[in-house]
Amino acid sequence: MLKVENVKKSFGAATVLDGVNLTVNPGEVVSILGSxxxxxxxxxxxxxxLEKLDGGRITVDEFDVAKPKELAEARKRSGTVFQLFNLYxxxxxxxxxxxxxxEVLKRPRxxxxxxxxxxxxxxGLGDRADAxxxxxxxxQRQRVGICRALAMKPRxxxxxxxxxxxxxxxxxxVLAILAKLAGSGTTMVFVTHEIEFxxxxxxxxxxxxxxxxIVDLPTEQFFDSQGGLAQPRVAQFLSKMRKD
Ligand SMILES: Nc1ncnc2c1ncn2[C@@H]1O[C@H](COP(=O)(O)OP(=O)(O)OP(=O)(O)O)[C@@H](O)[C@H]1O
Ligand SMILES: [Mg+2]
Incomplete structure (x- = not known):
């Protein structure tokens, strides 16, 4: 499993992560929302x-990302696609x-x-492989980015x-591709503003x-007035996102 335990991170005087705990089990799709x-x-x-922790611990299948000898193994297990296209x-x-x-796994070309x-x-890009x-x-670029992450067979x-x-x-x-991946049992951590998706x-x-x-709930409970929506910040965030 992927485990984030009491993680703290500051940039200068600004505390950006303040004791974050998160566990992602194989097969789960976990979305991260927030302003x-x-x-x-x-x-x-x-x-x-990519960032040095100021406190706490992150392990990917037991491999500690803060330990130089374990980072490569941790990274092999987690593939990332970023906000901006970063293809070569x-x-x-x-x-x-x-x-x-x-290059990394030394597999036959x-x-x-x-x-x-x-x-x-x-x-859907079989005919664009050489572009x-x-x-x-x-x-299309973002779909290539997803393929690039999947090529490493990340957990x-x-x-x-x-x-x-x-x-x-x-x-x-792109969302159609992600829905297919989620449906096929790919474990995903999904940062998004696409609330309905x-x-x-x-x-x-x-x-x-x-x-x-501040909230970590099964999806149905997150959108329940007794669950996530009982948190004023969540209710405010969702109503603003729906208006935009
Ligand atoms: N390298 C950095 N140096 C200084 N401050 C940073 C750095 N990276 C992020 N921050 C600050 O940390 C805070 C959190 O940034 P982060 O990019 O994690 O937010 P986010 O939730 O991803 O936002 P968005 O929805 O806009 O992508 C912001 O105030 C940002 O300015
Ligand atoms: Mg961001």
Missing amino acids: SGSGKSTLIRCING PHMTALQNVALAPV AEVEAESRALLTSV YPSQLSGG YLLLDEVTSALDPEMTAE ARQISNRIVFLEKGKL
């Missing part, structure tokens, strides 16, 4: 070992997807390329607002408020 600046991306970056511009879609399995093509086909990122739409897929830079049509394309695909929803995880 802009509440610490969602920082939490994802901490899980990746000088590589084709296929080369972007195949890169890490060949031919085998990896065949798998990468199959992944691209599964997201460069600049020749792809935003939605946990972390998604940080993967649709926030996309128009509604492209957003729908989160509601459809998640087993659990957690709410971050100023670096504190």
